[in-house]
Amino acid sequence: MKDGFIKCAVASARVKIADCHFNTQSVIQLMHQAQQKQVRLLVLPELVTSAYTCADLFLQKTLQEGCLEAIEAIVNESKKLDVLLVFGSLLVVEGNLYNCAVVVHSGVILGIVPKQHLPNYQEFYEKRWFCTPEDANREITLLGQSTWFGTRLLFQNKEIREFILACEICEDLWVPNSPSIGHALAGATVITNCSASDELVGKEEYRRNLIAMQSAKLVCAYVYSDAGQGESSTDLVFTPHNLIYENGLPLASAFGISDTLVSTEIDVQKLALERIRMQTFKPDRKAYQTISFSWKVAACDLTRPIDKAPFVPSDEANRSERCEKILMLQALGLKQRLEQTHIQSVVVGLSGGLDSTLALLVCVRAFDLLGLDRSNITAVTMPGFGTTKRTKGNAVKLANALGVALRTISIAKAVGQHFKDIGHDSAVLDVTYENSQARERTQVLMDLANKLNALVVGTGDLSELALGWATYNGDHMSMYGVNASVPKTLVRHLVKHVASKSEQTLKKVLLDVVATPVSPELLPANSDGTIKQVTEDIVGPYELHDFFLYQIVRWGFGPSKVYRLACIAFAEEYEDSFILVWLKTFYRRFFNQQFKRSCMPDGPKIGSLSLSPRGDWRMPSDASYALWKQELDLL
Template identity: 55%
Template sequence: MRDGFVKVAAGTPHIKVADCRYNAEQIFTLMREADKQGVKVLCLPELCLTGYTCGDLFLQPTLLRGAEEGLATILEATKNLDMVAAIGLPVRNKWDGKLYNCAAVIHKGEILGVVPKTYLPNYGEFYEQRWFASGAGLDHCIELCGQQMNLGNSGVFACTTMPNLVIGVEICEDLWAAEPPSAALARGGATIVLNLSASNETVGKANYRRSLVTGQSGRLVCGYVYADAGEGESTTDLVFAGHNMIAENGSLLTERRFATGLTISEIDVDRLAYERQRMNTYGPQKEKEIWRVTFDMELGDTHLTRYVSPMPFVPENEADRAERCNEILKIAALGLKKRLEHTHARTAVVGLSGGLDSTLAILITAVAMKLLDRPASDIIAVTMPCFGTTDRTRDNAVELAERLGATLQRIDIGEAVKVHFKDIGQSMENHDVTFENGQARERTQVLMDIANQTGGMVIGTGDLSELALGWCTYNGDHMSNYAVNASIPKTLVRHLVSFISDDKGEEDPRLSAVLDDILDTPVSPELLPAIEGKIAQKTEDLVGPYELHDFFLYYAIRWGFPPRKVFRLAEQALGRRYDRAVILKWLKNFYRRFFSQQFKRSCLPDGPKVGSVALSPRGDWRMPSDAVAALWLEELEELDRA
């Protein structure tokens, strides 16, 4: 349960209709199995103690007595299990004499509360109003199994030892209604909603059911555990398939159909709490007061079974990835299109190095020009070789510009940089930061001046990953008139270029070939002299692998995870490719650079946001340039000593 992860399960026991003793045995056996697997929150189906399909037997006192006795058996059999479980059964309220379709929420042999169903379907194959009353507005203290507890649907169940674990309960049709009770429960603090369901299976219904569960978890920024009735229910007219699902904030973590047993995953309640804190439109409950029942749980480590993507910015499904790439290109190009229109820029000037970032920038610029119905020749591609430029990158830059139909200018800046170095007394043998940055700033000066000459604007090439690490020269490649790559991380830059290469393969094989060669070229600023014609300076050897840094960036900035949790997830996702020491080394470097380089992000050029993470000081990220990283690094030092 540390780091906010709570192992949850939706369980479907094999039952017999109206055989409460048998059903109770199946339920507590399933609970014990869940406990062995580390489950802390378990949701079971609607009316599972009796069976949902009992019909008019629900009006028989014998069945109601059997259900209560079955619950008592479960309480005794599971009193040592440190697990919250929600069990479906019919409950008669002696105060009004009505029968309610309920969920009993239990923990260590104690009934924490009983939640009645609010919306009772009475259409099609459903006849619940024949037997049950709606629990809307109900709030009574009742006795069940010799215990006193509240009967009502305006309560949540909160863990005192893990404050972000707060459980709300609704039952089947409640989710399908126009105003599900879970909305009020979530506003009242529930981070996990349990739904005890008996939804029969018909053709196409599973897709709609799935969309309801994932959609509600997204709207409420919650975890949603949906447990469906299955084998053992009467098949007189219906079939129940045990469609169990676990969702978190709009994403389906896992599901099962046509099977009994447990469907297990982990819900990150700290992540949900962070997102609610971040979203100021997520308002508190106002319509009615939400009562709380508390319980204690022993904290321990949660073994993670949920999948953690090693590249969170890049969809793994090929079709999804293609759709994402196409959408990003359109968003970035539309942003540039508007800026070119507004400024009446006659040209778009791009410094073309033969590397990934400048390649993507000119490709986006080409799309913008097409949207403006302007010729590609209005793009001025400037290649500026200097001391570290290799034949490979220079030739690729030239070939790319020609294939796109851009106006190409070749300007060797070597002599200009040497004159500048002579002016400031910089030795050509001293390959320090001045040696490197002097070249970057000279290139920016050339681009700005060409933009002035041609009535154009300079298109920035730096990406999100470089901005996070500060891997750019202040007032060098850091500066432009409009930065089209500013919110695109390096791992996604690579896939965008690859997507365009694949898309252009048949139409222009030579363009596709040069893009493929650029993809195969090591990432490098090429600011140090080449060695035997080969790149002497590889960025990832200096600052660390970009797939690690993009992973760190996503979880540290998008979700606000503390360093310890970022590290844990990195080990889960990337531990087979990088050992613990390597991940920890580059994570420390990430935090050091992220904090120390904020001054570069504080004065960024304009650029379009395309995804969930951006570092513009005018938009998503506001941070003082002199903030100190000590607390974050101390947490990592503790891991180093562990």
């Protein structure tokens, strides 16, 4: 339950038609399995106490009483457990027969939710037996307990306030105006569905798509339990299909398996934060009754997938498709800017590193889309005190392979003169020594662009913006930043993607760029000519920083939760103490370097996250990170 994680499970209980005693034992067995696995929410199928396919037996008093006895046995057994149970059963309420979801916790019947939409077409004819409920709530007495019966019930946990559960049943999901829409708008973050969906050709995929879309649209967790083995095969086939989705993403699923828990952890804190961000969920609970319950607070082990590279699809086919889409978006952004300004030339500083390589590749795409000659792209290599033969050589090879204009302008003399002008000792390799080179390069690019009536294309990426790893008014500045919302971990894959589709000469140089250590090359090289100033040795691994960035900015998580997730995701790569060092570095730099982001150049947003002050991220440059530091210091 820590950090908003709730372990939940679905299962298809094995049933015998109209054998309430057998079915009760199936349910109880799954309840105890759930308790042993630290499950806090267990959802079981529609009409599980009787089986879904009883047909006219539903109208038999003996079966009705058998289901009531089953509910009583389940409620009594639940006294021993700390599991919130949602299961399906028929129930006679005030003279009418209803298809219901019963919500039980620790011996208490919290509420009963009747099915609102009764299918009465093709193979379904539920209106033959069940009554359509009124759209209202009322108190009833069941098994000696006063409880709520109605279509608008919310079940909220007292300890984890973001956990607000609501129920719908099978067909309720399939209709145009699903009850879950109203439930979510009233504040429900978790929707359960006790279902008995028969299996047909194509229905499995349709069911997945339906639940994925519903959970995404409602920004909720959707916990779906399907009927299991034992349903009648007179005219239909029932194959268990259990699913748990969260905000459009699958967390756990199983097809064709009965009597087995399908479990994972849903993150209700994440869902609540996303709704706050979106501001489209304005809870109106006037027509709803909220029923509270308590759980014993305990941390659960996380088994849900935690992607250590959230910006990079793990599947190769998806990654290739994503890379192609991103490159096209970057190129279209630049294309629009060139068309709007009537500029037909660009200037880009080409260091032979990853970011400038990607920027040049984007320029080439944009010019090809515009039908402009690539010779109007001027790549400028500006060797300084730390430039190595490897990076300079790659810059030259890259420009030649792409057919763009290349200019080499050494900044050594200009920077040397600048040192004399400001009285700086060139033997002192401090921030002045480094930043003077970065600013000189920007001046060269800007003035050359003026001379050529061109636009300076920036090369800095999202990760550098997050860390403030850029010289203010140096490489920080451009006329259009095509990489502004591309994180460093993704830059590498974008360049590799282009390499995979290129002829051999271009492919070779691109792959060498990918293999080159990331560096600003502002300090003299090692004696053997290799790069001395390796960025990740100074600011930390970019794969960690991109992970931190995604969890902090995209989801709004606090330091302790980010740290917990990072330790799990990178357990095989880094020690926890190592992760904590760089997490502290990230927070410190992220807050202290906001002033650079406040005046960053225009650039296209291409993913779910941007740090543009005109888009996703507005933050005072003098904001204090004392609260975050306080939490970090406790880790």
